[in-house]
Amino acid sequence: MNASLDTNAASFSDLHLVLGSGGTRAFLAGAGTILACDVAGVKNWKSIGGVSGGSIISALYAGGVPAPVLVEEVIGYDFSKLFRQTGTIYRLIRSQFPRRPKNMERLPIRKGIMTSDGLGAIVEQHVSTWPANFWTMAVSGKYQFLFTANGVFQVNKGAVVCISDVPAPLGVAIRASCAVPGILESIEFSGRQLFDGALSDFGDCPTEIVRRHFGASSRKIVACDVSGGMTRKRKAWLILGRLITGRISQRLHVHSRADEIFIAPRVDHLSHSLEFSLTREQKEAAVLSGFSAAVERLAKSGLLSGELLTRCLEAAQSYTNLHRLFIAGQMVTN
Numbered sequence: 001m002n003a004s005l006d007t008n009a010a011s012f013s014d015l016h017l018v019l020g021s022g023g024t025r026a027f028l029a030g031a032g033t034i035l036a037c038d039v040a041g042v043k044n045w046k047s048i049g050g051v052s053g054g055s056i057i058s059a060l061y062a063g064g065v066p067a068p069v070l071v072e073e074v075i076g077y078d079f080s081k082l083f084r085q086t087g088t089i090y091r092l093i094r095s096q097f098p099r100r101p102k103n104m105e106r107l108p109i110r111k112g113i114m115t116s117d118g119l120g121a122i123v124e125q126h127v128s129t130w131p132a133n134f135w136t137m138a139v140s141g142k143y144q145f146l147f148t149a150n151g152v153f154q155v156n157k158g159a160v161v162c163i164s165d166v167p168a169p170l171g172v173a174i175r176a177s178c179a180v181p182g183i184l185e186s187i188e189f190s191g192r193q194l195f196d197g198a199l200s201d202f203g204d205c206p207t208e209i210v211r212r213h214f215g216a217s218s219r220k221i222v223a224c225d226v227s228g229g230m231t232r233k234r235k236a237w238l239i240l241g242r243l244i245t246g247r248i249s250q251r252l253h254v255h256s257r258a259d260e261i262f263i264a265p266r267v268d269h270l271s272h273s274l275e276f277s278l279t280r281e282q283k284e285a286a287v288l289s290g291f292s293a294a295v296e297r298l299a300k301s302g303l304l305s306g307e308l309l310t311r312c313l314e315a316a317q318s319y320t321n322l323h324r325l326f327i328a329g330q331m332v333t334n
Helices: 023-040 053-062 067-076 089-096 117-126 170-177 207-214 232-245 280-300 306-315 319-327
Strands: 016-019 047-050 134-140 143-148 151-156 159-164 187-189 192-194 221-224 261-263
Touching (some): 016 023, 016 053, 023 053, 023 221, 023 280, 023 306, 023 319, 047 207, 053 067, 053 170, 067 280, 134 170, 134 192, 134 207, 143 192, 143 207, 170 187, 207 221, 221 280, 261 280, 280 319, 306 319
Parallel strands (some): 016 047, 221 261
Antiparallel strands (some): 134 143
C-alpha cells in the first residue's frame, strides 16, 4: 500500500458495512456505495447492517441480491407503493398529542400518517429468511432493540439483555427501524412500540453498536452516512422525534469517525428524506453520488487502486458510464 494512503484498512477481511439513515436518500446512495464496494472486491462482509432507510438496502444486499441487480431494482421501485397514507399531520396532532407537556415522556405517539405494510412485504419477497450477518436496530423509550440472526437484544446504557434467541420477522424489524415518528406508524414487538433506529443513542449511522456488539475495530468499519452531520434542521428533527417517542431525556453519544472508512455522499438534489415521487433521473443521480463518494474513500483507504480505480473514476462521471461499465452484462436473476 502506498505510504501516502490512509491506513484505515490493511485488507479486505473482517470488514463491517454500516448504512445510516436518510430515507430515500440513504436507500439510493447506499445502493451506489454497495456497488462501489462490490466492484472493489469488498464482498465478504463480517456484518452488514443499518438503520432507517439504510436498513432496507442493507437487508436486501445481505439477503443475497447482487449489487448490480440491487441498483437497477431500487431505481425501478415506485416508492409511493411501499407506504400507504392513512391520515394527515393536523389530525394526528389533534388526536394524539397530550395536553400537558409533562406527559410527553410517558405517552409516545404510536400512530403515523402512513403505514409501511408494502415495505415489509417487498423486503420479505426478496429475502425469505434472516441473513446470517445482517443486523438492524429500533428504539422504544430509553431502550434500543438490536435485531440479529442470533436473536433480539435490548440495549440500555451498556447493559445488553437477550429478549429472544430467534430472529424477529425480517419485515417487522425493517419496518420498525424505518418508523419515523409521526410519519410512519410505530411497530409493536414484544409488547413495545418501536420507532426509527436513527433515534438511538448511537445516532444516524450507528457504527458504535458494531464495535460493541460485534467487536469490530474502527479501522474495519465501512460506513455510509447521507445525513450531512448535525445541522440545525437535523437537530430540530432529532429533538422532535425524541419528544414524540418518549426519548427526550436520552443522551446522544457522539463518536469520532477518524479511524473508520467513512463515506458521506452529497445528495443535495433531494430536498428531504421522505421523497417518494422521484424521477428515474433523480434516482440515478442519488445512486451515482453514493458510488462516487465510495470510490473516493475506498481509494484513499487503499482498497481501490490501479486500472480498476481508473475505470471506477470513469464510471463516476455519469450514470450512463456506471451502467455501461459495471451493471450491463452483470445483471443476473436473484
